[in-house]
Amino acid sequence: MKRSWFKFLATINKALLPSFTKRRLDLSKASKWQMAIFGWKLYVTKRALD
Numbered sequence: 001m002k003r004s005w006f007k008f009l010a011t012i013n014k015a016l017l018p019s020f021t022k023r024r025l026d027l028s029k030a031s032k033w034q035m036a037i038f039g040w041k042l043y044v045t046k047r048a049l050d
Helices: 002-016 032-049
Strands: none
Touching: 002 032
């Protein structure tokens, strides 16, 4: 149940949130909100794969 919830969140994230890796964003120069989005997407993706 938990895994399917995170898979659903991952698909929503992919559709709505920007992809910083495609934009080749340098993480050392990223703003706080960009780092927050990056961290959220990383967290959800990790949970969806477990």
